[in-house]
Every structure is written in C-alpha cells, then in structure tokens.
Amino acid sequence: xxxxxxxxxxxxxxxxxxxxxxxxxxxxxxxxxxxxxxxxxxxxxxxxxxxxxxxxxxxxxxxxxxxxxxxxxxxxxxxxxxxxxxxxxxxxxxxxxxxxxxxxxxxxxxx
Amino acid sequence: xxxxxxxxxxxxxxxxxxxxxxxxxxxxxxxxxxxxxxxxxxxxxxxxxxxxxxxxxxxxxxxxxxxxxxxxxxxxxxxxxxxxxxxxxxxxxxxxxxxxxxxxxxxxxxxxxx
Numbered sequence: 001x002x003x004x005x006x007x008x009x010x011x012x013x014x015x016x017x018x019x020x021x022x023x024x025x026x027x028x029x030x031x032x033x034x035x036x037x038x039x040x041x042x043x044x045x046x047x048x049x050x051x052x053x054x055x056x057x058x059x060x061x062x063x064x065x066x067x068x069x070x071x072x073x074x075x076x077x078x079x080x081x082x083x084x085x086x087x088x089x090x091x092x093x094x095x096x097x098x099x100x101x102x103x104x105x106x107x108x109x110x111x
Numbered sequence: 112x113x114x115x116x117x118x119x120x121x122x123x124x125x126x127x128x129x130x131x132x133x134x135x136x137x138x139x140x141x142x143x144x145x146x147x148x149x150x151x152x153x154x155x156x157x158x159x160x161x162x163x164x165x166x167x168x169x170x171x172x173x174x175x176x177x178x179x180x181x182x183x184x185x186x187x188x189x190x191x192x193x194x195x196x197x198x199x200x201x202x203x204x205x206x207x208x209x210x211x212x213x214x215x216x217x218x219x220x221x222x223x224x225x
Contacts, residue, residue, distance in 0.1 A: 103153040
C-alpha cells in the first residue's frame with residue numbers, strides 16, 4: 001500500500017501562497033494523489049486530486065513531479081480560514097479500502 | 112442533498128455497554144467507510160464496504176462490527192465498549208468507480224467511554 005510522508009506543521013502569512021509538500025515514493029501507476037483538509041474537528045473535506053498532470057480548481061493547485069514520487073498542494077492566497085490539517089493520501093480503484101490518512105500537516109495561517 | 116449524515120452527534124457510555132453508530136448517505140455511492148480519530152492523530156480506518164453486501168476490515172477492526180444494511184446505510188456496532196474506544200468516529204462514502212475515488216465525510220460522532 002502506498003504511504004505518504006508530510007511535515008507535521010507549517011506556517012504561512014495571510015495573503016501569501018501556502019505550499020504543502022508530500023512524498024509518496026511507493027505510489028503505483030494507477031493510484032491517484034488526493035488532498036483533503038480538516039478544519040477543527042469537522043469531517044475532512046476533499047480539496048483536489050490528480051494522477052500525473054498538474055491540476056487546478058477553485059480551491060487549490062496540485063503539482064505532481066514527473067516521476068510521481070512527490071507532490072505539492074498550493075493554496076495561492078492563504079486566508080485565516082485555511083488554517084487546518086491537510087492530508088495527502090494515495091488511492092485507486094483497486095485499493096479503495098487500504099489507503100491511510102496519516103497524521104497530515106497542520107497549516108497555520110498568521111495575520 | 113444532505114450528503115453523509117451520522118447519528119448520534121455525541122454519546123457517553125460506561126465500560127461494557129453496547130451501542131450502534133448510524134451512517135447514511137444520499138449520493139447513491141457504492142462504497143462506505145468507518146474511521147476513528149483519536150486526539151491529535153490522523154484518521155484510522157476501522158471497516159469499509161466496497162459495495163452493498165460486502166464488508167472488509169481496515170487497520171483497527173478489533174472491538175467493532177459493521178453492517179451494510181442497504182446501499183444507503185452502514186452502521187458500526189460496539190458490543191462491549193472500552194475506554195480505549197473513546198474517539199471521534201467519522202463515516203464516509205465514495206462512488207468507487209473507474210479509477211478515482213473521492214470520499215465525502217459526515218460530521219462525526221464524539222464518543223466517550225467512562
């Protein structure tokens with residue numbers, strides 16, 4: 001099962017870009033990289049996912065390296081409401097029940 | 112569209128008592144999941160159901176049982192609660208088709224076992 005490694009915590013100034021890294025060196029060819037976030041003790045919220053191309057939506061951008069062994073989630077203009085725990089996981093159709101969330105990165109956005 | 116709903120929101124049990132946590136989704140999703148989250152920790156998978164009629168163990172299944180009642184509902188039962196099961200329990204669902212599998216989570220049930 002592909003596992004991920006994330007830094008435990010990061011700080012970011014309000015209005016600046018937040019770049020959250022994730023290593024997933026054992027990712028297999030049909031597994032996607034997913035990012036979720038959890039604000040306070042709410043249920044995790046889906047942010048974005050990708051296979052090998054860079055992806056962008058209204059919330060964030062996802063940059064995946066060419067060898068797919070790592071990725072970066074970018075919040076282009078972080079606000080105080082983006083303070084949360086961010087989880088990077090890998091998951092595919094064949095291993096839907098086997099991916100793990102890990103402990104994530106606690107992002108603190110400061111005024 | 113309510114998404115994923117969980118009942119109850121809060122529960123306090125005494126050691127040895129039993130209870131069932133309920134989860135329902137209205138998105139016609141094939142797969143459903145139960146996770147637990149201990150303070151300051153990430154989510155750990157307890158059980159999942161890839162499709163109606165099937166269930167499988169996750170990382171931490173001991174002390175729990177599940178029932179996939181129908182496509183909408185997936186319940187988690189604690190037969191004899193222990194203090195180590197004090198946690199926040201999240202239910203999730205996903206379409207689980209093709210090669211992507213985005214999960215949608217409920218608001219959680221906060222369980223304390225005394």
